[in-house]
Amino acid sequence: MSELVSAKDKHIVLPDGSIEKQTTTLNLGPTHPATHGVFQNILEMDGERVVSAKQTIGYIHRAYEKLSERRPLYQITPLTDRMNYCSSPINNMGWETTCEKLLKIKTPKRVDYLRVIIMELARIADHLICNSVVGVDAGAFTGFLYVMQYRELIYEIYESICGSRLTTNIGRIGGFERNFPNVAFEKLEKFLDEYPKALNELNSLLMRSRIFMERTIGAGPISAERALNYGFTGPNLRAAGVDYDVRVHSPYCSYEDFDFSVPVGTTGDCYDRYLVRDQEMWQSLSIIKQAYQKVQEFKGTEAEVYHADVPEYYLPKKEDVYTKMEALIWHFKIIMGEIEMPVGEVYHSVEGGNGELGFYLISDGGRTPYRLHYRRPCFIYYQAYEELVKGAMLSDAVIVMSSLNLIAGEMDS
Amino acid sequence: MALTNERIKEKLIEKFGEQVSNFEAPYGMLTFEVPKEMNLKVMQFLYDDEELKFQFLTTLCAVHYPDDKGRELAMVYHLHNLTDNIRIRFKAYLDINKPDIFTATKLYEAANWLERETYDFFGVNFIGHPNLVRILNVDEMDYFPLRKEYPLEDQTRKDKDDEMFGRGGSLGYGTVKASDDTTIAESEKDNVGDKLI
Numbered sequence: 001m002s003e004l005v006s007a008k009d010k011h012i013v014l015p016d017g018s019i020e021k022q023t024t025t026l027n028l029g030p031t032h033p034a035t036h037g038v039f040q041n042i043l044e045m046d047g048e049r050v051v052s053a054k055q056t057i058g059y060i061h062r063a064y065e066k067l068s069e070r071r072p073l074y075q076i077t078p079l080t081d082r083m084n085y086c087s088s089p090i091n092n093m094g095w096e097t098t099c100e101k102l103l104k105i106k107t108p109k110r111v112d113y114l115r116v117i118i119m120e121l122a123r124i125a126d127h128l129i130c131n132s133v134v135g136v137d138a139g140a141f142t143g144f145l146y147v148m149q150y151r152e153l154i155y156e157i158y159e160s161i162c163g164s165r166l167t168t169n170i171g172r173i174g175g176f177e178r179n180f181p182n183v184a185f186e187k188l189e190k191f192l193d194e195y196p197k198a199l200n201e202l203n204s205l206l207m208r209s210r211i212f213m214e215r216t217i218g219a220g221p222i223s224a225e226r227a228l229n230y231g232f233t234g235p236n237l238r239a240a241g242v243d244y245d246v247r248v249h250s251p252y253c254s255y256e257d258f259d260f261s262v263p264v265g266t267t268g269d270c271y272d273r274y275l276v277r278d279q280e281m282w283q284s285l286s287i288i289k290q291a292y293q294k295v296q297e298f299k300g301t302e303a304e305v306y307h308a309d310v311p312e313y314y315l316p317k318k319e320d321v322y323t324k325m326e327a328l329i330w331h332f333k334i335i336m337g338e339i340e341m342p343v344g345e346v347y348h349s350v351e352g353g354n355g356e357l358g359f360y361l362i363s364d365g366g367r368t369p370y371r372l373h374y375r376r377p378c379f380i381y382y383q384a385y386e387e388l389v390k391g392a393m394l395s396d397a398v399i400v401m402s403s404l405n406l407i408a409g410e411m412d413s
Numbered sequence: 414m415a416l417t418n419e420r421i422k423e424k425l426i427e428k429f430g431e432q433v434s435n436f437e438a439p440y441g442m443l444t445f446e447v448p449k450e451m452n453l454k455v456m457q458f459l460y461d462d463e464e465l466k467f468q469f470l471t472t473l474c475a476v477h478y479p480d481d482k483g484r485e486l487a488m489v490y491h492l493h494n495l496t497d498n499i500r501i502r503f504k505a506y507l508d509i510n511k512p513d514i515f516t517a518t519k520l521y522e523a524a525n526w527l528e529r530e531t532y533d534f535f536g537v538n539f540i541g542h543p544n545l546v547r548i549l550n551v552d553e554m555d556y557f558p559l560r561k562e563y564p565l566e567d568q569t570r571k572d573k574d575d576e577m578f579g580r581g582g583s584l585g586y587g588t589v590k591a592s593d594d595t596t597i598a599e600s601e602k603d604n605v606g607d608k609l610i
Binding site for chain 2 (some may be wrong): 057058061063065066067069070101102110148226228229230231244249250313344345346348349356358360370371373377380382383386412413
């Protein structure tokens with residue numbers, strides 16, 4: 001209660017023994033429209049102020065770490081989809097690059113650039129939903145519905161490449177299962193052309209809106225030291241002023257070939273998180289443009305490359321399996337688990353929508369990982385929630401939750 | 414001068430002598446082993462030292478090696494020095510009958526839930542942890558599911574018999590409660606042996 005003294009001083013002072021001094025327990029969740037996912041918060045409330053918050057998670061725990069111990073590498077990709085389902089291609093490619101690191105596969109540049117395009121599209125989709133949902137929780141529903149059509153366009157691009165939209169299972173170890181069709185590039189051009197206008201419109205609705213600013217500025221702030229201590233990564237850490245970005249610190253998929261900046265905030269509150277995500281979307285757009293240009297520069301046979309030449313791990317084309325002996329042998333070996341797996345342990349991480357998404361893979365030479373641990377950024381930074389909302393109003397507690405971009409699938413693995 | 418793996422190794426040996434051992438660098442990440450009583454001391458040194466500054470806990474997890482008697486559980490810590498951008502990993506091996514280790518929550522708040530998760534799935538007992546209860550599984554659960562003796566699928570099913578996909582098949586591993594006296598790994602092994610004979 002001592003934390004509340006300063007807050008209370010500003011309000012009505014109740015006499016000792018007043019019945020109104022008692023606190024109330026409030027269950028926020030597990031299924032509540034304001035929680036954006038299946039997780040529960042048991043808030044201890046003093047009037048409208050939060051005294052303490054106890055988070056309960058695990059409602060959609062699906063034992064991915066256990067499941068991964070019984071699956072060959074290529075069958076783990078669809079599990080990763082279901083972690084951060086707002087940006088599943090990043091998870092997929094994070095896992096594929098982990099495997100490639102273990103297997104020492106070098107992917108061709110064109111594959112890297114195509115992956116960068118898809119991952120940055122996924123980042124935009126992720127941040128777009130998060131930012132517009134912060135708007136919803138501040139009372140502006142329109143923006144959320146308006147930008148949905150651009151997420152839809154991103155999903156159509158995924159669909160033209162891999163056939164699915166939300167849980168994408170995009171790509172394979174070594175590259176993609178097929179080359180990008182022309183329609184994917186047409187849609188990408190349409191997106192690059194139309195999306196900046198829509199993003200500007202969303203920003204003109206929220207960024208300088210007095211209501212939105214008053215709701216978010218100073219809500220759920222965190223200092224850089226506390227954020228680092230709590231293991232924050234991604235936009236939430238950068239909003240607190242630390243310029244840590246996995247794409248810059250340990251580049252994967254040729255991110256070192258691109259020119260982009262890492263936006264940072266200062267106070268780590270909801271408004272800074274909003275601004276950082278917004279600036280990251282502009283950076284992502286710039287990266288996509290650069291990558292698309294690099295992809296167009298490939299000529300001749302190079303322009304047809306969409307996977308690394310690794311027959312041991314990359315399934316051959318189906319028509320080749322029916323007509324060519326060698327392809328049939330490789331197909332059989334991969335499916336039946338006859339491939340020699342290297343023994344070793346590897347940690348690899350990518351910059352996911354929420355921060356550093358890491359994979360710690362131990363291989364004992366068997367067909368499945370001996371152990372696979374996922375570092376899920378959401379799970380780690382959600383611990384700080386109580387500290388962020390202590391002493392705040394109930395409505396702030398809701399907006400802090402959405403601006404942290406908590407994804408239940410990622411948290412519960 | 415940027416920090417290198419060699420320099421970290423040098424500093425650690427200078428401070429702890431032979432207690433830190435098994436240095437290697439798989440895929441470029443410096444990996445070493447510390448005795449289980451030393452985990453917090455080593456972490457504190459890595460955190461406080463002005464040159465090392467490993468002040469960011471990337472992740473921690475456990476691994477179960479049932480065949481390695483007396484050191485069945487490995488705690489694996491991944492630390493990151495954000496200033497010099499270098500990562501390290503260190504391990505501490507525990508006896509599954511007495512899986513006690515010091516908590517890292519005093520140094521890193523991030524360790525709180527990660528340790529609860531590790532307790533939840535492996536039963537590692539973190540000494541000094543403020544709230545060591547299950548986090549992802551139900552509170553009533555009385556075993557630690559990520560240990561190797563628990564097969565993936567429901568063993569009462571007779572319609573699936575596929576050794577290759579880890580379904581146990583005809584061997585039919587049962588679930589033994591963690592409260593049993595003998596270690597789970599050993600009692601499971603006996604069961605399997607009986608049935609094979």
